[in-house]
Amino acid sequence: MFVRLIPVLFCLFIGLTPSSYAANSVPELPQLGASQYLLVDFLSGTELAAKDPDKRIEPASITKLMTAYVLYQELEKGNIKVEDRVLVSEKAWKMEGSRMFLEAGKKVPLERMINGLIIQSGNDAAVALSEHTSGSEENFVRKMNANAQRLDMTNTNFVNVTGWPNPRHYMSARDIVTLTRAVINEYPEHYKMYSQKEYSYNGIKQYNRNKLLWHDDTVDGVKTGHTESAGYCLLSSAQRGSMRLISVVLGAESDKTRSNYSQQLLEYGFRFYETHKLYDANSVLTEARVWKGTKPSVPTGIIEDFYVTIPKGNYSQLKGLMEINKSIDAPVKRGDVIGMAVIKDLDRIVLQKPLVAMDSVDTGGTWTNITDSVKKLFVE
Structure with missing residues (x-):
């Protein structure tokens, strides 16, 4: 099961603001004669x-x-x-x-x-x-x-x-x-x-x-x-x-056409798209609940730089949300995937990145195991 954070909250967290404006459209690339x-x-x-x-x-x-x-x-x-x-x-x-x-x-x-x-x-x-x-x-x-x-x-x-x-x-x-x-x-x-x-x-x-x-x-x-x-x-x-x-x-079909097609592709990309860095590698985005562990939660984030490429002018319309596994049992190892960070341009998913544990959590004692087993019943 996944729990979804309110998209607006995640937008604020990453420095983006939701917008009601329609997404800028990108014209279709003219057909190229290459295979x-x-x-x-x-x-x-x-x-x-x-x-x-x-x-x-x-x-x-x-x-x-x-x-x-x-x-x-x-x-x-x-x-x-x-x-x-x-x-x-x-x-x-x-x-x-x-x-x-x-x-x-x-x-x-x-x-x-x-x-x-x-x-x-x-x-x-x-x-x-x-x-x-x-x-x-x-x-x-x-x-x-x-x-x-x-x-x-x-x-x-x-x-x-x-x-x-x-x-x-x-x-x-x-x-x-x-x-x-x-x-x-x-x-x-x-x-x-x-x-x-x-x-x-x-x-x-x-x-x-x-x-x-x-x-x-x-x-x-x-x-x-x-x-x-x-x-x-x-x-x-x-x-x-x-x-x-x-x-x-x-x-x-020729040296000239391969150069022309390549130039068309590059011009198309630079003319109509822009790329933004949302997070540095190893950024912590949130905490995830951990059951039956020595700690009740684990910092969660991404291990690689997080970039997004979108049509020009659409940056302010991006929305973000996190999907976090709500049934995580200890032990948890650093690097374990426990959710997804999702970036949307209005209703279209632009990019998804795995959310991983940024720390490790060992298995807790008997009492923690018993009490968390009971508590967990009320959230599943």
């Missing part, structure tokens, strides 16, 4: 526009975002170092598609090779780095899939580190956004590399294929992809003020 697309607010995770976001597709070189993510983990663990010199194998040298033109048998500083992986989308760099890190590309791919599973990327499976076409190699637009949020959240210093427009290696200057980096100075990433079977794909992110958006466009 799939998705627009998401980075901070709140709210989806603002979507077309088949869970469909499994060939991600092409967007795959290399996971390749880089695993490399960042290995650097953080100390298993590899930027000063390492990476041997270029025959397999890496023979890779087709986009390359940074590595030479077989040469040893190249790992840091330079990561730059080539990200900016030039080098297939040769991806293979060489995977072999250096894990002994073989196959071993490295196991780490990629393990991370996909950990991040709950349910429509993703990798068979290589480059995105080379394979029927068993796929991602979805939603999974791509999940991975992008993880990269930006966990490795913000490494993420800065995705905004670099050009890179030279072996006397050859190559340019980042993300054309939005030249057209919109708020765009700072992320990754392009293209094969004949996948079409033209573009994963983009832009920040204006404190608001960051992530867009994914898959299966566009």
Whole structure:
């Protein structure tokens, strides 16, 4: 059973005031010609526009975002170092598609090779780095899939580190956004590399294929992809003020259209939506009754920063309520979910976050157990 606090009280508690005005409407996004697309607010995770976001597709070189993510983990663990010199194998040298033109048998500083992986989308760099890190590309791919599973990327499976076409190699637009949020959240210093427009290696200057980096100075990433079977794909992110958006466009017909569609998505999100922070992580929102415990209640709150994304002008119309389990028996451990915080824009649920115990409560003695058992009968 859940007990609902009066919405107005919760609105006052979070600094919002209810309003009788109608919610501002958001115009529909014009139809885009891409096979799939998705627009998401980075901070709140709210989806603002979507077309088949869970469909499994060939991600092409967007795959290399996971390749880089695993490399960042290995650097953080100390298993590899930027000063390492990476041997270029025959397999890496023979890779087709986009390359940074590595030479077989040469040893190249790992840091330079990561730059080539990200900016030039080098297939040769991806293979060489995977072999250096894990002994073989196959071993490295196991780490990629393990991370996909950990991040709950349910429509993703990798068979290589480059995105080379394979029927068993796929991602979805939603999974791509999940991975992008993880990269930006966990490795913000490494993420800065995705905004670099050009890179030279072996006397050859190559340019980042993300054309939005030249057209919109708020765009700072992320990754392009293209094969004949996948079409033209573009994963983009832009920040204006404190608001960051992530867009994914898959299966566009040309380099130009993938850029145009991505720009349309970003403009749509920034034009019609706004994001607000309601609470800091580990904020206590209320107390929850605990039965048969050493304490009669436990502080209750949220463990992550709480953001909400809404149509512009609707902030004053938000209502909040808390749904608290009224049958909580000790013991309670810190982090146990005991309710939900719900934010509504008039009658539409905008966002829900788990309410968790911010402390632990042990089981009480015999007398407490008896008296609380009786009291509990009158509230259920």
